[in-house]
Amino acid sequence: MGDLLNLERLAHFSGATLLAAIATATIYLHQCRSYFNQIRQDFIAYQRQRNENSAESSTKKKTKGKGANPDDNTFVIGFFHPHCSSGGGGERVLWKAIQALGELKEGKLMDRRTNKSKKKSVSTSADDDTLNHCKNLVVVIYTVDEPSATYEKDLLTHVRERFSITIPKSLSLHFVHLHEEKHLLQKSKRLTMMAESLGTMKLAWCALSAVTPHVFFDTTGCAFTFFVARLLAGCKVGAYVHYPTISTDMLSLVWKRRPTYNNDAKVAANPIVTCAKLIYYVIFAFLYGLVGSLANLVMVNSSWTKNHIQYLWKLSGKVHVVFPPVDTKSLKVLPLADRENMILSIGQFRPEKDHTLQLLSFAKLMENDEIKKSDVKLVLIGSCRGEDDRQLVDQLQKRARELNIQDNVEFVLNQPYPVLKDYLGRASIGLHTMWNEHFGIGVVEMMAAGLVTIAHESGGPESDIIQSPWNERTLDYSNCTGCLASNAEQYAALMRRIIKDGSSSDLAMKIRENGRKHAEQFSDEVFMNAFKGALLS
Numbered sequence: 001m002g003d004l005l006n007l008e009r010l011a012h013f014s015g016a017t018l019l020a021a022i023a024t025a026t027i028y029l030h031q032c033r034s035y036f037n038q039i040r041q042d043f044i045a046y047q048r049q050r051n052e053n054s055a056e057s058s059t060k061k062k063t064k065g066k067g068a069n070p071d072d073n074t075f076v077i078g079f080f081h082p083h084c085s086s087g088g089g090g091e092r093v094l095w096k097a098i099q100a101l102g103e104l105k106e107g108k109l110m111d112r113r114t115n116k117s118k119k120k121s122v123s124t125s126a127d128d129d130t131l132n133h134c135k136n137l138v139v140v141i142y143t144v145d146e147p148s149a150t151y152e153k154d155l156l157t158h159v160r161e162r163f164s165i166t167i168p169k170s171l172s173l174h175f176v177h178l179h180e181e182k183h184l185l186q187k188s189k190r191l192t193m194m195a196e197s198l199g200t201m202k203l204a205w206c207a208l209s210a211v212t213p214h215v216f217f218d219t220t221g222c223a224f225t226f227f228v229a230r231l232l233a234g235c236k237v238g239a240y241v242h243y244p245t246i247s248t249d250m251l252s253l254v255w256k257r258r259p260t261y262n263n264d265a266k267v268a269a270n271p272i273v274t275c276a277k278l279i280y281y282v283i284f285a286f287l288y289g290l291v292g293s294l295a296n297l298v299m300v301n302s303s304w305t306k307n308h309i310q311y312l313w314k315l316s317g318k319v320h321v322v323f324p325p326v327d328t329k330s331l332k333v334l335p336l337a338d339r340e341n342m343i344l345s346i347g348q349f350r351p352e353k354d355h356t357l358q359l360l361s362f363a364k365l366m367e368n369d370e371i372k373k374s375d376v377k378l379v380l381i382g383s384c385r386g387e388d389d390r391q392l393v394d395q396l397q398k399r400a401r402e403l404n405i406q407d408n409v410e411f412v413l414n415q416p417y418p419v420l421k422d423y424l425g426r427a428s429i430g431l432h433t434m435w436n437e438h439f440g441i442g443v444v445e446m447m448a449a450g451l452v453t454i455a456h457e458s459g460g461p462e463s464d465i466i467q468s469p470w471n472e473r474t475l476d477y478s479n480c481t482g483c484l485a486s487n488a489e490q491y492a493a494l495m496r497r498i499i500k501d502g503s504s505s506d507l508a509m510k511i512r513e514n515g516r517k518h519a520e521q522f523s524d525e526v527f528m529n530a531f532k533g534a535l536l537s
Contacts, residue, residue, distance in 0.1 A: 029231070036233040040212040044074045047138055047172070077101065078140040078213030078235075080204065081220055082178065082185060085145050085155055087162045087383075088348070089324055089441040090242055093301075094219050095165045096325045096524065097240065098139055100531045102168035105137045109532060138172045142207040144182040151175065162417065164327060176210045178203060193245060193284050197224040204228040208235070221245060224287075226294040238297040240322070243438035244308045246285050251278065289313055299534050302439040302460035320534040323464070325527035326441055328519050331448040334425040336512045339503040343495060344427035344451065345380045346420065346442045347434070349389045349413075354456075355380060355396050357433040361491035363403040368496050373408065376499065378431075381412040381423055424449035428503040429495055432456055440465055444522045447482060447515035452498050452508055454491060457484035465522075470511060472497060480511050481518045 081094050145151065152175060159165050167173070184203045188195035204225035208216070216229035217238040223245065229235045292298075292313035299322040300306045306319050313319075343362065347353050362378045365371060384390050393411060400406045412419065430446030430453035437443075439460035446453045447465070455461035457469075462484060470480035472493065485491045501507055520526075 032232040033234045036208055036212040036235075039209065040076070040214070043076065043211050047074055047076075047174075073136040074138060075136055075215075076138045076140060076211070076213035077215045077217055077238075078142060078176075078207070078211060080142050080207065080216065080218045080222060080225055082142065082144040082182075082203065083220075084141050084143045085158065087158075090219065092163050092165070092441075093240060093242075093324050093527075095159050095163055095167070096527055097217075097219065097531055098141075098171070098173075099165055099167055100528050100535075101137060101139060102171035103528070104532060104535070105135060105171055106168060109536070138174060140174045140176060140211050140213055142176045142178060142203075142210075144178050144185065144203075145175075146179040147175070147177040151177075164330070174211065176207055178206055178210075181206045191280070194280075197222070197245070200225050201228050205232075208233045223292045223295075226291050230294045230296075236297075237295045238299075239292075239295045240299045240301070241305055241309055242301050242324075243305055244288075244312060246281060246288055246312075247308045247436075248311065249308075249436055251281050251285065285312065292316055297534065299531070303463040304436070304459045305438050318537075320530070320537070322530040322534055323522045323527060324439055324441055325524040326444045326448065326519065326522045328444070328448040328523045330421070331424060331445060332450075332516055332519075334421075334449050336450040336509060336516070337504045339428035339450075340426050341376045341499055341503065342423070342427040343376070343378045343429045343431050344423055344446065345378070345382075345431040345433075346424075346445065347382050347432070349380075349382050349384050349392050349396075351392065352434055353382075354433045354435065355392075356399060357488060357491070358431055359396065359399050359403060359405065359409070360488040361431070361433070361485075361495070362409070363405050364488050364492035365495050365499075366405055366408065368492070370500055371496065377408050377410060378405070379410045379412060379423060379427065381415065381420060383414050421449075424451065427451055428508070429454065429498055431491070431495075432461060433491070435459070437461055443482075444519050448519035450512045450516055452511050453482040453515060454485055454494050455482060457486045465518075467518075468514070470507075477507055477510055479514060481514045482511060 079094060079098070081091070084091060084094060145155075148154070152173060156167055159167070181203055184199040184206075185196070186199070200222040201224050204216075204222070205228050208228060212233050213235060215238055216225070216233070216235040217240070218225055219240045221242055221244075223239070226237045226239070230237045289312045292309070293315035295313065295316045297320075298309065298313065298316050298318075299320045300309055301322065301324050303321060306321050309316070310319050345355065345358055349355065358378065358380065366373055366376070380396070384393060393413065397406070397411065400409045412423070424446065427449075428451065430443070430449075430451035432440060432443050432446075432453065432455040434440075435456055436459040437456060440455060443453055443455045443461050443465050453466070455466055466482035466484055468479045468481050469484040470477050471483065474480065483494045485494055498505075498508055
């Protein structure tokens with residue numbers, strides 16, 4: 001009897017504790033929402049005052065009616081992109097997205113001249129509310145860059161020169177500088193994914209405490225920021241996902257105890273540590289799925305990424321494939337014929353790019369007696385972000401000496417775009433070796449430039465870019481757009497055939513022509529239409 005009474009008391013106590021916890025969480029959530037809403041109202045008042053002081057805006061009439069925003073139609077979209085001034089593919093996506101918003105503000109919907117826009121029409125009557133927001137749009141960018149008197153001017157000049165992107169002057173930009181919180185993005189040596197995710201949550205809190213937008217748009221893959229933005233700040237959440245932070249492929253690698261750049265050989269060799277890491281990965285994947293499902297709008301850069309995100313973010317709704325923008329227009333003017341026996345690799349020097357496989361493949365190619373060694377060169381061109389990347393380059397140069405190919409290998413580091421374009425106009429073969437590359441902007445650039453591109457048979461290159469690959473068993477190459485390989489022997493065999501036949505052979509020229517034509521599917525115009533279409537859908 002006494003045990004039953006104790007159990008009853010425990011049940012009552014547990015129930016009361018649970019109700020108290022729920023009440024406390026509800027009160028805290030309400031206070032957070034009120035706090036961030038006040039920050040939003042203050043920013044809108046500040047923005048309205050700026051507009052009133054502007055000679056241009058003083059003549060504009062304020063409109064009210066159906067779909068009007070209680071904030072006098074001022075609509076704020078905040079982009080979480082701490083390193084917005086960098087020059088990579090992720091930054092190109094960011095600035096093209098902002099350019100698209102600028103065009104929407106000016107009333108430009110879809111480019112009807114492209115095939116895609118003709119296929120996918122947008123009903124303007126159904127999107128009156130969205131377009132109404134765009135008329136009084138303010139874009140906020142959260143960055144860890146330090147402020148300066150000429151920061152915005154210098155950055156927009158950099159964007160124009162690096163990416164050939166011009167942001168419409170009618171679009172109001174506002175930068176939130178989080179340089180004092182930059183340490184939150186530092187990498188951790190232990191529990192890296194969890195530690196970095198917690199750091200981004202703290203950074204998101206600081207960002208939203210400065211300016212709270214109506215829509216929080218993450219373009220860096222920091223899904224844990226969604227918890228702060230949607231649940232605490234009450235924002236709508238949009239995301240452009242370049243790659244999932246964790247995937248079933250990563251879990252598979254750990255399970256199979258396969259050493260790779262993010263699964264140390266010592267860990268892979270120890271079954272107990274492997275089991276612990278697998279449990280950690282499963283827990284993180286579960287949490288990643290929960291926070292990812294908070295997104296209201298999800299865009300991804302490839303079919304491969306879409307499949308993984310749909311599996312992990314089960315409650316996020318429709319996932320839109322929006323291929324990243326590639327400047328194909330300036331590359332398709334390069335000549336196709338009379339190329340040098342140059343094999344070109346482009347991409348940042350990071351472990352996951354697997355430049356070692358490129359060296360091994362090239363060394364195997366040079367073993368072939370049919371190849372005149374003095375005429376063939378491998379050029380690895382890319383950027384180094386810091387000391388870790390520099391050390392990787394040193395290791396690669398050492399590996400080239402060990403393979404006795406150092407005289408035929410050239411490393412080109414941190415060069416401006418015109419230098420890259422010059423190499424793209426001279427090289428005959430493009431080389432890509434990253435396993436499960438989420439998309440592969442470099443692959444598209446090489447195809448658009450007219451290189452016979454050999455990419456890794458996985459990820460985005462396999463699912464979206466080189467869908468009609470050629471190999472030595474292919475009898476009809478009339479529709480082939482490139483080649484796929486997965487080991488040094490396959491890469492070497494494909495390179496040997498292209499070099500042996502000659503850079504202007506029928507086979508090489510047909511692949512170059514088809515590859516360039518296929519690359520148009522990933523142009524700036526296609527991205528702009530797809531991005532606008534996803535926003536207005």
